[in-house]
Amino acid sequence: MSQTYQEAIENSNIVSKTDINGIITFVNDEFCKISGYTHNELIGENHNIVRHPDIPKSNFTLLWDTILNKKPYKATVKNLTKDGKTVYLNTTITPILDENDEIKEFIAIRYDVTEEVELKKRLEKKEIELEELNKDLENRVSLQTKKLQELNKTLEQRVNEEIEKNEEKQKLLFWQSRMASLGQMLANIAHQWRQPLTELNLTLFNMNKSFKNNNKEKTDELYLESKILIKTMSSTIEDFTNFFNPQKDKKSFEIKEAVQEALIILKKVLNDIEVEVNVANNFKVVGVLNELSQVIINLIQNSKDAYLFNNIEKKIITINLSEEKISNKLYAKLQIKDNAGGINKENLDKIFDPYFTTKYKSQGTGLGLFMSKMIIEKSLEGELSHKNFEDGSLFIILIPLNNLG
Structure with missing residues (x-):
């Protein structure tokens, strides 16, 4: 090996030599730099000086x-530096023969390759966490589906109790006919909310892409985005399950928060x-925030x-609040126009009748606008309410303002 070629290797790589017994006879500056040892501390020592205690003996048996x-x-070798840090090195050991x-x-x-290995470990850890979150959400959906089935069994009794409490008999008869389909409707909603889980596939794809590009900031951003999406979906399912629960808590909330949640x-x-969103603060109403978010989501999806x-090529949705x-x-007047x-x-x-839809059966159940109106x-x-306006649809939501805020 010429001197120039040897210098090129030593300047661009981490190099060491040992005798046939594994005793170090040479190390370059890069070896000293990454190990934390000086030349004098390394020369004459067994190469085990940088061995990591976690490595099984079988690895060294194979090496020798x-x-x-x-x-x-x-192999990719895990070593231990003088100050106790773990480093990973892509290593090639070659026997040198005499005449x-x-x-x-x-x-x-x-x-x-320490940085690459650590990044891969962090990504694998986050993928495991996402998988656990998915399993947790599936369990929640399964549990809520069972509750919905129980709700369906007692639906007729609930309707009768509601009729006895309400003095407006004609109005109650109208609601009775609509509530007869509540069990199936809620089951469909639980099913429909599982579909957005497919969005996680895109997020994981982009996470993998950002990892390969060593974009740690983007990887962390996508990971947090997935967790927020899953938790929001889970919370929404619980809110719909409790929709006809008379004990559910209604609170004062800003309409702007419901709009922002829907758009996320x-x-x-x-x-x-x-x-285009023109929604200001100080428009507080009383109810369940996630329920209003679900109405907004349904109108935008339609x-x-x-x-x-x-x-339509140029697509514009305008959301105004006044x-x-x-x-x-x-009243707070929320207008959604397309x-x-x-x-x-x-x-x-x-359009607000149950099961009425202009979509194919595989694309809709006809329950979205009915549920939104309820x-x-x-x-x-x-x-x-709805009306055709200019070149599209205009949905108008009127909600009493909570002046006590």
């Missing part, structure tokens, strides 16, 4: 069997849809489906 048979040994074809010494050339959940599916069905006074009572073509005139009077009217004591 290989190199004593005059074959090179290649009699006998082993004269061993030369080891290494390069540092829909972030991955909006794609090329431009969403717009998304309409864009696809009508082949105050309106009706009969000396103040430019997806609107609804056919012959269907305008049917939430607004029964839970938030407001109104939900």
Whole structure:
């Protein structure tokens, strides 16, 4: 080996030599730098000085069997530095033979892969955590499905009890006919909320991509995004399960928070849809925040489906919030408008009916707008209405303002 070639190897790699018994006879500056030992501390010592205690003896048996048979040994080796730090080195150990074809010494050339190994370990740990979160969510869905089935069994009794409490008999008869389908409706909602789990596939793909690009910040961001999505979905399922529970807690909340929560959940599916949001603070109402979020999600998803069905190129959804006074009572007026073509005139009077849908059966159950109207009217004591406006649909939600805040 020429001197120039030897210098090039020593300057770009971590190099050491040992005699046939494993005693160090040479180390370069890079070896000293990564191990923390000086030349004087290493020369004459057994190469075990940098051995990590976690490495099983079988690894070293394989190493010596290989190199004593005059074959090179290649592996990613875990070493321990002088100050107790763990490093990982891609290592190639080559026997050097004399003129009699006998082993004269061993030369080891290494390069540092500690950062890559640690990144891989962190990613594997996070993937395991995500898998555990997925399993937990599946268990929650299974548990809530059982509760829904029990709710369906006692649905008729619940309707009868509600009729006895309400003085407006005609209105109650109307709700009785709609509540008869509640069990199936809630089961469908539980099923539909499991579908957004597929969004995690995209997140994991991007996480893997950012890992390969050594983008730790992006990897952590995607990991947190997945956890937030899963927890939000789980919370929403529980809220729907408790929808007709008279003991559920209603609280004062900002409508802006419900809008923001809905847009976070829909972030991955909006794609090329431009969403213009004109929603201010200080519009507080009383109810369950996640229920209003679910209404907003359903209305935006309907717009998304309409864009696809009508082949609309420039897609714009506008969300506006204002105050309106009706009969000396103040209301929050939330308007969600799209430019997806609107609804056919012959269907305008049917869109809030249960099981009415213009989509294929595989794409919708016809329960989304029916459920949304129930939430607004029964839970938030407001109104939900629709009209075709300009080149699309305009949904208007009126909810009494909580002036006591």
